[in-house]
Amino acid sequence: MESVEYISSDDENELDYYSSDRDDSNDDALINDDDDDRSNWLPNKGSSSKVITKESLLAAQREDLRRVMELLSLREHHARTLLIHYRWDVETIFAVLVEKGKDRLFTEAGIPNPESHDPVSLVSTSTMMCDICMEDMPSCDMTKMDCGHCFCNTCWTEHFIVKINEGQSRRIRCMAHKCFAICDESVIRNLVSKRHPDLAEKFDRFLLESYIEDNKMVKWCPSTPHCGNAIRVEEDAFCEVECSCGNQFCFSCLCEAHSPCSCAMWQLWTKKCRDESETVNWITVHTKPCPKCHKPVEKNGGCNLVSCICGQAFCWLCGGATGRDHTWSSIAGHSCGRYKEDREKQSERAKRDLYRYMHYHNRYKAHTDSFKQESKLKETIQGKVAILEGKESQLRDFSWVTNGLYRLFRSRRALSYSYPFAFYMFGDELFNDEMTKEDLEIKQHLFEDQQQQLETNVEKLSKFIEEPFDSFTEDKIMEIRMQVINLSVITDNLCKKMYECIETDLLGSLQFGIHNIAPYHSKGIEKATELPVSWTAKQCAGDKRKRLEEPTTGGSSESDRPSGSGSSEETDFPAQKMARTDGFGGGMFDLNLPAEVIDRN
Amino acid sequence: MVDFSRVQKELQECNKDINVSGISVNPKSDNLSNLIGTITGPVGTPYEGGTFKIDIDLPGGYPFEPPKMKFATKVWHPNISSQSGAICLDILKDQWSPALTIKTALLSIQALLSAPAPDDPQDAVVAQQYLKDYQTFANTARYWTESFAKTSSAGVEEKVGKLAEMGFPEALVRTTLEAVGGDENLALEKLLSG
Incomplete structure (x- = not known):
């Protein structure tokens, strides 16, 4: 039963590790640090992924809007309607345009044909009947939508x-009825804000956040508590990014960065670690519940008459309670069928699976533990460098230390996640029918060779970096320097090779399953850069304040904004999308200003 | 809050041409948010001759939210639950538009009676039957119309009584009546032919 306890306690630690890693990301990891010496580790310029803050959300979608507006000579609200309908995929819009033509493109998205649209012209003297409330209304209280349908403002507002x-x-x-036109957002905003200013703001927010919620290239940062940011990637959704809040994650599944594990493997692995299913499995196969006290009893040898610590004796074969009288082969007064081969096979299998899991889990765990230990090295290393810099020495440049340390983190990461990868790659859970046993075996040897080499060199690198080199002689330091630089290059190359093996020889040769992994970057997980908040946003903020001061708008301000009672919208989204606590609406954007106006300014 | 002035107008409008449309709507009680609608079964369908009552509940957001409607009269139809009377009709759900009225909704339900959509069923049993054995479906639907949608369901009992008096066993009379959709003469013919 010892192994049972071992695994469970093990897992708890591991969970603690991850959660603490996230909670106080600042003291824990170098990866989350904004220190200057980091600039030579990570590319901060020219990264393709962008951080979108609530301030830059409008600016982020501006380019897409402008492209669509220019290409189709549309007004902004129509462009937005189109983009929302086609999930912010400008390429799809262009493809539909070419394939089906402008009219179909517009009707499918609910945009009335712009050509047939004639400006709202109502004779202000007459009265008209609103078909909804069936009342006669002065024309000035009615609004005609782009599609030509005209109803009274009270009914529109209610709708x-x-x-x-x-x-x-x-x-x-x-x-x-049967009109599929999407209503003009500015009409909605104006009418709703007269009755429910807070709801109008919410409407604006939902419209703006469509860019995140309805867009496969943009996702909320999964940090908890939520940092309020979203990340936009270019082209490839299989990548790992770091948000400006320091949270690193897999863009594809929003879990912690786990390459070279695929998302599917990582999901299985975390689940496996969490519910200790193998342990439970072991208990079911190796123990039997005592017929009296119902505790699981393990047979530790001897004959088939087992006695529980509660004193009850029972037959190991059938689990039934018996007397204590027995010989080696039979229990007095008890007989229960024959030896069952199935059961034996099943228990063999469970035992093998458990040992296999333990093998991979232990190594995975060992490397994540080392990673955790080494993360603490940063301060000590800085201390050592400071001492060395204080010394009169020919050696001036110590970037090799930090570079080496960073290389160590990078490779350690790849190494630890390569174990769950191997667990699934060479197990029979995922790829049973993919290739022949022999084929798989050859590939496994190939992979394990790579993994071994990497492992050896990572350990060597770790050993040299941990040396108390600040007290060494200059010659010795030079020697260590050479070693660290060498090993840095070697581990980087080995990581590349291991990824190559995974991507082409292993995952690349799959016929049925598709497993994508975030590619290896020598420079580490890409740090998303902040999108500039365009000056237009500030302009908008100014305008908004002005608008809010007018009594007609209801004068809502951020402080007295109700928390949106009565809305089902917020609860309708997936939890991770709505995990953030603060809302938008900090007065940073104003959809009232069409892009044309802002651009002209 | 339900827009009662509109409901009032709708009721007036609707009850103007009862004779033409065969559709009427009346308040269930003093409260205008509970109504009873009545439609006649379309000619040339198994529902012909029947008068169907429909329970109408107006939600607070009416007419911006769709009225809740269900059959109070039992009816055998692929898109109407034979148990609860729930109706599967798009305009009562996401295709509702405030420009529609109770009358137009009832007209749509009437149209649904003449043109079932068995591929989008509310009642799977009925829909299966409609697709696989239309004749039995039509007979059952007619029998249900006879039994539940005629002004007095005593009609059936009367027929059963009459035929039983002629010397046919009552159970047999009932099943035969059901098989021919409640038509007394057809039932008699069938009973006589054995």
């Missing part, structure tokens, strides 16, 4: 409020 509360902000359709 908008119902739809916003239903979570339909991004596609509020005209009230006319």
Whole structure:
């Protein structure tokens, strides 16, 4: 039973490690540090992924909007409707345009044909009947939508409020039956803000956040508590990024960065580690519940008459309670069928699976532990460097120390996640039918060779970096320097080779399953750069303040904004998407200003 | 809050041409948010001759939210639950538009009676039957119309009584009546032919 306890306690530690890693990311890891000496480790310029803050959210979508507006000579709200419908994929919009033509492109997205649109022209003297409330209304109290349907403002407002509360902000359709036109956002905003300023703000927010929620290239940072940022990647969604809040994650599955494990493997692995299913398995196969006290009893040898610590004797074969009288081969007064081969096989199998899991888990765990230990090295290393710099010495440049340390982190990471990868790659859970046993065996040897080499060199690198070289003689330091530089290059190359082996020989040769992994970068997980908040946003902020001061708008301010009661919209999103605590609406953007106006300024 | 002035107008409008449309709507009680609608079964369908009552509940957001409607009269139809009377109709759900009215909704339900959509069923049993054995479906639907949607369901009992008096066993009379959709003469013919 010892192994049972071992694994469970093991896992708890591991969970602690990860959660603490996240909670106080600042003291724990170099990876999350903004220190200057880091600039030579990580590329801060020219990274393709961007951090989108609530301030830059509008600026982030501006380019897409402008492209669509220019290409199709559309007004901004129509461009937004189109982009929301096609999930912010400008390429798809262009493809549909070429394939089906402009009219189809527009009707499918609910945009009334711009050419047929004639500006709202209502004779202000007459009265008209609103088909919804069936009342006669002065024309000035009625609004005609782009599609040509005209209803009274009270009914429009009511309709908008119902739809916003239903979570339909991004596609509020005209009230006319069978009219699929999406309503003009500025009309919605104006009418709703007269009755419910807070709801109008919420509407704006939902519209803006469509860029994150409806867009496969943009995702909320999964940090908890939520930092309020979103990350946008270019081209490849299989990558690992670091948000400006310091959180590193796999963009594809939003879990911790886990390459070279694929997302599917990582999900299985964490689940396996969490529910200790193998342990449970072991208990079911190796123990039997005592018929009296029902505790699991393990047979530690001897004959098939087992006695529990509670004193009850029972037959190991059938689990039934018996007397104590027995010979080696039989129990007095008890007989229960024959030896069952199945059961034996099953127990063999479970035992083998458990040992296999333990093998991989132990190594995975060992490397993550080392990683944790080494993370603490940073301060000591800095101390050592400071001492050396204080000494009169020919040696002036100590970047090799930090570079070596960073290389150590990078390779240690790859190494530790390569174990769960191998567990699934060479196990029979995922790729049973993919290749022949012999084939797989050859590939496994190939991979393990790579892994071994990497492991050896990582340990060597670790050993040299941990040396108390600040007290060494200059010659000795030079020697260590050479070693560290050498080993840094070697481990980097070995990491590359291992990834190559994984990507081409292993995952690349799969016929049925598709497993994508984030590629290896010598420079580490890419740090997303902040999108500049364009000056237009500041301009908007100014405008918004002005607008809020006018009594007609209801004068809501951030402090007295109700927390959005009665809305189902917020609860409708997946939890991870809505994990953030603070809302937008900090007065940084104003959709009232069309892009054309802002651009002209 | 339900827009009662609109509901009032709708009721007036609707009850103007009862004779033409065969559709009427009346308040269940003093409260205008609970109504009873009545539609006649379309001619040339198994529902012909029946009068169907529909329970109408107006939600607070009416007309911006769809009215809740279900059959109070039992009816055998692929898109209407034979148990609860729930109706599977898009305009009562996401395709509702505030420009629609209770009357137009009832008209749509009437249209649904003449044109079932068995591929999008509410009642799987009925839909299966409709697709696999239309004749039995039509007979059952007609029998249900006879039994539940005629002004007095005593009609059936009367027929059973009459035929039983002629000397046929009552159980047999009932099943035969059901098989021919409640038509007394057809049932008699069938009973006589054995």
